[in-house]
Amino acid sequence: MRDDLPGRPCSVAAALNLVGEKWALLAVREISFGNKRFDVIARNTGAPRDRLAARLRALESAGVVARRQYSDHPPRYEYELTQAxxxxxAVLLALRTWGDKWAVDTPPSVFGHSCGHDLDTAVICRHCGEEVRSDELKVRVLTPGWTRRGPA
Amino acid sequence: MRDDLPGRPCSVAAALNLVGEKWALLAVREISFGNKRFDVIARNTGAPRDRLAARLRALESAGVVARRQYSDHPPRYEYELTQAxxxxxAVLLALRTWGDKWAVDTPPSVFGHSCGHDLDTAVICRHCGEEVRSDELKVRVLTPGWTRRGPA
DNA sequence: GGCTCGGGTTGGATTTTCAAACTTAAGGCG
DNA sequence: CGCCTTAAGTTTGAAAATCCAACCCGAGCC
Structure with a gap:
């Protein structure tokens, strides 16, 4: 993917540039479930094997997953998540919460949280602890040379 | 997009089916910034106009944006976000926080929060208020007929 | 010898994406 | 009037990404 993104300089765009391609986040989801093997990731995401191989390579060079050899002869690899x-x-949780509400009739799965309840997430501001509401934000664009076009 | 998704039944996959195509989330970002007009969204996202037109139609039929006519003769439309x-x-905020940390050198923009600080987000459990950590979750798959393949 | 498993790669058809040019219908300017 | 601009797209033709099925290779198993 190209490195200088078109449009507004934005870390959302930069993030999507790394993990926004088809199957990428679903591969991360599977690995986050502990499924480290290519075959299992392929079956559980439904991704074509060639695409999955390409995505895992891209995610590896983006620093999102690490590929570990667990056998020589024949060489066999498994995948795990880096800290990134x-x-x-957090992104997957936000997507899941939104999807549960707006993209499916009834949640196909539920996360039990260690607090004893089923998980329902909110995004908060770390400083004040309050849930973030749309009207409470003011964008400050820090990139010189980016002239705002259009309102807001 | 097809309606019966391959792979694990999952609201993350369902969500990505609605908003995971290229440019879709960036279009939502622009509209969330108050940029309602096609031209402005096109410039600020960098999306090709034909793709943007297709995405906005898809987002409309997914119930994510609404298209409002603001002039007859010539017919002109603007876009706004539905509740969905x-x-x-929340998804955009999570992506922004991740992108700020992992996808750019230095954040190209900052959100000032009404609490007085610059925004830094966390995803919490609504029930206990605690930030969600990976090891505190247990998935329960509710879809009958989905046999777990592979561990976890 | 022939099966399966694991982690891919290859080939060829199908879809998407892209950038630039074009369209349509006003409105403003001189 | 003629010409330029704004707005919201559509059209065109070529390039790139995607998909699926089939193949490959080296073990280990029966």
Whole structure:
């Protein structure tokens, strides 16, 4: 993928540039479930094997997953999440919460949280602990040379 | 996009089926910034116009954005977020926080939060208020007929 | 010898994506 | 009037990504 993104300089765009390709986040989901092997990831995501191989290579060079050889002769590899990959869980959780509400009739699976309840997530501000609401944010663009086009 | 997804039944996959195509989330980002017009969204995302038109139609039929005519003769439309679209902000915030840390050298923009600090987000469990950690979750798959393949 | 397992690669058809040019319908300017 | 601009797309033709099925290779098993 190209490195200088078109449009507004934005870490959302930069993030999607790394993990926004088809199957990438589902591969991360499977690895986060502890499924480290190519075959299992392929079956559980439904991704074509060639695409999955390409994505895992891309995720590896993006620093999201690490590929570990667990056997010589024949060479066999498994995948695990780096710290960057592990922190993608927050994105997956937000997507899951949204998907449960807006993309499916009834949640196909539920996360039991250690607090004893089923998980329902919110995104909060670390400083004040409050859930983030749309009208409470003011964007400051720090990139010189980016002239805002259009309102807001 | 096809409606019966391959692989593990999962609301992350279902969510990505609706908003995971290229440019979709960036279009939502722009609309969430108050940029309602096609031209502005096209410039600020960098998306090709034909793709953007197709995405906005898809997002509309997914119930994420609404298209409103603001002029007859010539017909002109603008876009706004539905409640579903608005709630995608949680996903965008999680992606932004991740991207700021892992996808760019230095954040190209910052959100000032109404609490007085710059925004830094965390994903918490609504029940206990604690930040969600990977090892605290137990998946329960509710879909009958889905036999777990591979560990976890 | 022939089966399976694991982690891919290869080939060829199908879809998507892309950038640039074009369309349509006003409105403004001189 | 003629010409430029704004707005929201559509069209075109070529390039790139995706998909699926089949193949490969080296073990280990029966």
């Amino acid at each position: 990959g592990d922190e993608l869980r | 679209g608005d709630e995608l902000r």
